[in-house]
Amino acid sequence: MSKPERFDTLILGSGQGGKLLAWHLGRTGQRVAVVERQWVGGACPAVACLPSKNEIWSARVAHLAHHAADFGTITGAVRTDLAKVRQRKRDMVAREVAAHLHAYRSSGAELIMGTGRFVAPKTIDVALNDGGTRTLSGGRVVINVGSHAAIPDIAGLAHAQPLTHIEALELDAAPDHLIVLGGGYIGVEMAQALRRFGSRVSIVDHNPHLMHREDPDMAEAVQSVLRGEGIDLLLGAQTSKVAGRSGKEVRVTVRIDGKEQTVDGSHLLVATGRIPNTAGIGLEHTGVELDERGYVRVNERLQTGAPDIWAIGECAGSPHFTHVSVDDFRIVRDNMTGGERSTQDRLVPYCMFTDPPLAHVGLNEREARRLQIPVRVAKLPMNNVLRGEATDETLGFMKVLVNANDDRIVGFTMLGAESGEVMTAMQTAMLAQLPYPKLRDAVITHLTYAEGLGALLGNVPARA
CATH class of the missing domain: 3.50.50.60 (FAD/NAD(P)-binding domain)
Incomplete structure (x- = not known):
């Protein structure tokens, strides 16, 4: 093994949390290297979050075009050119790649494109994509390798070469x-x-x-x-x-x-489902342990059991959302300098970008029962939200869970137009531990989807 190149911090994988950490540390004057085998910026801007939502939006435009007559616009025959849909997505990805490369240059962090494998506790051999190898070591190391789609063990499935x-x-x-x-x-x-x-x-x-x-x-x-x-x-x-x-x-x-x-x-x-990308990267040389599902075992500070080695994002068993990886970055950033940030008790929201979208934060009824938390439940159909009456987006409903013993909101789910934006208002109230009547009686702008929160919370049963 050649003498390793020395970095202050070495990050394996360029996903959301890892790249944000690299840019932050680079701007503070550290020598930082990020090893990425395929996608500049990780999966989110290249093959996951942004590209999928880009094409989902194109699908919504197609749907509206097919139903344009319902809104008084008369069109001719409507068809989709999926090659053009794909090109629109590729153009966006190209813009994202350019933005990421600029961020690396401006921060001083080095992006190394190649396949990395640990050969010692804080040392990585990199087979460079354009040929050759480099050996890198870091005073601190962050594992940020993400996950990949699972292919179940079903007879004939792998041979069928299915799409992910x-x-x-x-x-x-x-x-x-x-x-x-x-x-x-x-x-x-x-x-x-x-x-x-x-x-x-x-x-x-x-x-x-x-x-x-x-x-x-x-x-x-x-x-x-x-x-x-x-x-x-x-x-x-x-x-x-x-x-x-x-x-x-x-x-x-x-x-x-x-x-x-x-x-x-x-x-x-x-x-x-998903499988963490932790196999075959040489973790046996690091002292880092995996759990029974193959995720890196970390504590609430995202530290592994090996000194000065951290893990971020999906490979660390964090909820599989980009916004959680962003919070993982904040936790590692602060704890590297003596902070006490933790993954415990995070209020993690999520959104499924169907049309209408589904958004959720906190507990649902099933989880409340499992945790034996008594709750009061209220619902509101989206056809009772006047904004939806104006836009013809009346599918779905809102549901809120309020603690049965006090007035704290403990969960919210919404299937309806702009549910992700409406959910954020509810999440803010939950983070502030705002008694639900405060939000129920707030003066919310008419004509918005969030206006439905007042009517929803007005349906909460009184305490027993």
Whole structure:
């Protein structure tokens, strides 16, 4: 092994939290290196969050164009040019890459494109993408390697070469019939988008309802939206085998209520979960431990069991959201200089970008029961929100959970237009531990979707 190049901080992986840390430390004068094997900026701007929402927006435009006559605009025949949709997405990614490269240059942090593998506790060998190798060591090391799509062990599935979300976002023509394995957020988002681009779509999920972590009433509302757009749902379906090749002909065999049936399609998309990218990176040389699922074992400060080695984002078992990786960055940044920031008791929101979108923060009813937290529940249909009456966006409902013993809001879920923005108002009230009547009686602008919060909270039952 050649003599390592020495850095103050060495970061393996350029995902959201790691790159923010690199830029911050670089600006403070540290010598920082980030090793990234494929995507400048990590998956979020290249193949995940931004690209998927870019194409989902194109799908919404297609949907509105097909329904333009409902709003008084008469159009001719409407069709989708998926190659142009893809190019719009690629143009955005190119802008993101340029912005990231500028951030590296301006911060002084060095981006090294190559595949890194630990060969000693804080030393990494890098096989450079353009040839050659470099050996790097750091006074401190941060593991930020992310995760990848899981391919279940189903007979014939790997041979069928199924799409993941990455390949689905590179399609240049709408599949004749897309079969989606998995009813989580990625599967549901992509299913609706491809349906709006003109594909026939079937979702196969082994759970009794989609998004199985959500309350059944919310999941049923989403299922109603999808069925209303012509998407077939095969729920409680155990997939036993797959035949054929995605992109040509593919057959999926499932068992529902003890009866076997087959689904024939042209393309197969797998969206059944994620696996951390911790295998094969030499962690056995570091003293870093993995948990039983392969995630880096960290404490609440995001420190591993090895001195001066930290982990950030999905590979550390943090909730799989970019905004959580941003908070992981803040935690590591402050704790590297003696702070006491922690991952404990984070109020983590999330949003599924269907149309209408689903947003959630805090507890749902299922979680409240599991934790034995007594709650009061109130709901409000979106057709009772006047903004939706004006825009014809009346699908879905809001639901709030208020502690039964005091007036603190402990959970909120909304399926409805602009739900992510409305949810943030509720999250702010929860962070401030604001008694719900304060928000109920607030003067909220008319005509907005957030105006519905007043009516929703007005439905909260009185304390027993």
